[in-house]
Amino acid sequence: MRPGPCGPGHSEPGAHECACARPVSPRSTATITMATALPSPRKRRFSARLGEQPVFIAFLLPAIIVLAISSLYPLGRTFWLSFHTWFMNQPGTEPQWAGLANYRAALSDEVFRTSAYHTAIFGLGTVAAELVLGLGLALAIMTGSWWTRVIRSILLIPMIMTPVVVGVLWRILLFDKGLVNYLLDLVGLDPILWFVEPTWAFIAVMLVDIWQWTPFVLIVMTAAIAALPSEPYRAAQIDGASRWQVFRYITLPMLWPVILVTALLRFMDAIKVFDTIYVLTNGGPGYATEMLSSYIYKQGLRYFNIGGAAAASWLFLLAVIFLSLLVIWARRRASRSL
Amino acid sequence: MAVTTTTEETRRLIAAPETRQRRLRWGNVGWSVARWIALGLGLVITLVPTLWLVTTSFKHEVDYLAYPPRLIPNSWTLDGYRVLFERNELGHFFMNSVVVTLSSTALSVLIGSMAAYGLSRAKLPFKLNGILAFWMLLTRMYPAIVTAIPYFLIMRELQWLDTRRALVFTYTAFNLPFVVWLMIGFFEELPPELERAAMVDGCNAWQRFWKIVLPLSAPALVATAILSAVLAWNEFLFAVMLTRIEAKTLPVVMSGFITDKGMLWDQMTALGVITVLPVLVFALAVQRYLVRGLTLGAVKE
Numbered sequence: 001m002r003p004g005p006c007g008p009g010h011s012e013p014g015a016h017e018c019a020c021a022r023p024v025s026p027r028s029t030a031t032i033t034m035a036t037a038l039p040s041p042r043k044r045r046f047s048a049r050l051g052e053q054p055v056f057i058a059f060l061l062p063a064i065i066v067l068a069i070s071s072l073y074p075l076g077r078t079f080w081l082s083f084h085t086w087f088m089n090q091p092g093t094e095p096q097w098a099g100l101a102n103y104r105a106a107l108s109d110e111v112f113r114t115s116a117y118h119t120a121i122f123g124l125g126t127v128a129a130e131l132v133l134g135l136g137l138a139l140a141i142m143t144g145s146w147w148t149r150v151i152r153s154i155l156l157i158p159m160i161m162t163p164v165v166v167g168v169l170w171r172i173l174l175f176d177k178g179l180v181n182y183l184l185d186l187v188g189l190d191p192i193l194w195f196v197e198p199t200w201a202f203i204a205v206m207l208v209d210i211w212q213w214t215p216f217v218l219i220v221m222t223a224a225i226a227a228l229p230s231e232p233y234r235a236a237q238i239d240g241a242s243r244w245q246v247f248r249y250i251t252l253p254m255l256w257p258v259i260l261v262t263a264l265l266r267f268m269d270a271i272k273v274f275d276t277i278y279v280l281t282n283g284g285p286g287y288a289t290e291m292l293s294s295y296i297y298k299q300g301l302r303y304f305n306i307g308g309a310a311a312a313s314w315l316f317l318l319a320v321i322f323l324s325l326l327v328i329w330a331r332r333r334a335s336r337s338l
Numbered sequence: 339m340a341v342t343t344t345t346e347e348t349r350r351l352i353a354a355p356e357t358r359q360r361r362l363r364w365g366n367v368g369w370s371v372a373r374w375i376a377l378g379l380g381l382v383i384t385l386v387p388t389l390w391l392v393t394t395s396f397k398h399e400v401d402y403l404a405y406p407p408r409l410i411p412n413s414w415t416l417d418g419y420r421v422l423f424e425r426n427e428l429g430h431f432f433m434n435s436v437v438v439t440l441s442s443t444a445l446s447v448l449i450g451s452m453a454a455y456g457l458s459r460a461k462l463p464f465k466l467n468g469i470l471a472f473w474m475l476l477t478r479m480y481p482a483i484v485t486a487i488p489y490f491l492i493m494r495e496l497q498w499l500d501t502r503r504a505l506v507f508t509y510t511a512f513n514l515p516f517v518v519w520l521m522i523g524f525f526e527e528l529p530p531e532l533e534r535a536a537m538v539d540g541c542n543a544w545q546r547f548w549k550i551v552l553p554l555s556a557p558a559l560v561a562t563a564i565l566s567a568v569l570a571w572n573e574f575l576f577a578v579m580l581t582r583i584e585a586k587t588l589p590v591v592m593s594g595f596i597t598d599k600g601m602l603w604d605q606m607t608a609l610g611v612i613t614v615l616p617v618l619v620f621a622l623a624v625q626r627y628l629v630r631g632l633t634l635g636a637v638k639e
Binding site: 317 | 366372376377381383384386387388390394403405406407449452455456459460472473475481482486487489491507508510512542543568571572578579589592593595603607610613617621622
């Protein structure tokens with residue numbers, strides 16, 4: 001006996017955000033599809049009897065415990081520490097209540113503000129470049145023949161490389177007498193002291209991030225483009241639309257939700273940047289490439305200004321929570337638009 | 339009415355929408371040229387640095403410090419690798435990386451897929467499904483650095499600093515949200531009939547999970563495990579913070595070369611090759627799942 005999908009105790013249609021089984025409208029702006037779009041308009045998913053709920057809670061429990069220890073407790077403790085003054089390097093001292101002093105100090109600290117500014121510029125700049133390059137490459141790669149798949153696999157390499165190794169590698173390539181300066185010399189440009197001049201150092205860390213993470217945009221876009229419905233393209237073909245018109249009025253609008261999700265996800269990761277900075281410039285020269293992550297790390301684990309680091313952490317976290325809500329919203333929109 | 343998504347055909351149409359108008363032929367030539375230039379440049383910019391890493395590890399000092407720089411050295415040598423292994427307990431650090439990566443991956447996949455099953459099959463009260471899922475997404479989203487200070491303090495109080503178990507716990511926790519989000523997506527794609535039939539046959543939730551859901555999701559589990567392993571293997575921030583000498587992983591050893599050993603490029607790149615090679619092989623093997631993994635299931639291929 002096989003009870004139908006509408007039997008008692010089963011989930012309601014549309015109760016969850018996954019849109020795998022929605023009917024697809026011809027005017028869809030869909031880009032995110034699944035390999036098997038099911039014809040049924042109802043969510044076909046098994047869900048348990050009510051009597052089994054405690055069992056499922058038991059399934060969830062280990063994960064909840066691990067996450068509570070690893071995320072809730074540290075975040076709470078950071079919050080608590082952010083209202084206290086504590087220099088850990090002075091033995092025998094205890095955290096002293098300080099009110100909002102740490103927050104005031106952080107906000108008026110020139111280095112903190114510079115780091116926040118750098119982090120934002122770094123995130124926006126790298127993500128914009130990665131989107132343009134990644135989308136361009138994805139369009140160029142699109143035919144599905146075997147050699148484009150090989151090219152795609154090769155282009156993925158930077159993304160999988162250990163970030164610390166990427167940093168070391170580019171330190172070698174951007175060395176005063178390294179490959180990049182040699183190439184500049186070949187085309188008649190002056191060599192650049194990449195890690196001495198502040199502006200160039202910042203550009204260097206951005207270039208390295210772009211080198212490493214453009215493949216991310218590339219593979220996401222390749223997947224999204226491959227899943228586009230073919231009807232609009234046939235219509236455009238009949239109407240004799242030019243390649244640019246096809247891109248501008250069909251591909252781009254249909255890809256928009258995916259572009260948004262990718263941009264936000266990438267931005268959230270870009271602003272975490274730590275490894276490559278640590279290896280490439282360590283925030284220098286001066287504070288030219290100091291980011292929030294390296295700032296907090298230094299405050300906490302080099303100057304042992306625990307309260308200051310904690311306050312900076314929470315300011316950073318608040319910004320990120322705001323952005324996360326944006327990601328969720330965009331993600332839901334993207335999967336709903338199917 | 340459903341739109342048919344003929345992937346192959348769509349790809350061709352996007353890449354080269356055929357047109358009956360003659361004037362666009364030149365446009366097609368231009369596009370082909372632009373395509374080839376873009377792909378060629380992409381390949382060169384990706385491959386030259388990658389090859390540079392590999393060939394530098396086989397260079398003598400005269401070659402890696404030569405100007406103009408040479409990709410292919412005059413003579414090849416294994417000195418970089420030999421000295422690297424002689425001067426460092428590299429085997430020990432390599433094992434640190436392996437043990438930490440494997441243990442944390444096994445733990446996070448086990449705990450994470452259980453949680454994903456619970457989240458995807460249970461209807462919890464008070465919208466808890468949504469809240470838990472959001473919490474896990476947030477855990478993946480916020481910069482790890484904001485928990486770094488108390489984390490360091492906790493590990494110090496537990497006297498876990500510079501131990502492998504500190505890293506195993508940390509990476510298990512890091513990869514949990516990732517595993518949960520991915521596996522929820524996979525579990526939701528399973529045909530419901532099987533579980534329903536199993537329930538009719540008297541399987542309890544635990545049995546359905548172990549005997550039906552997990553075996554059916556084996557490919558997804560493998561892919562998820564490999565992706566988590568790559569993340570754990572590459573992680574640096576917590577590794578550098580929580581280890582000093584004994585429990586150092588390969589990225590930490592690598593960063594040590596920057597600060598105190600000058601320009602030993604042959605050894606540095608040799609270590610780089612050793613660090614990158616294992617993950618590269620595995621990750622390319624599961625690249626079909628990369629998109630889904632890295633977007634937490636937001637985009638599927």
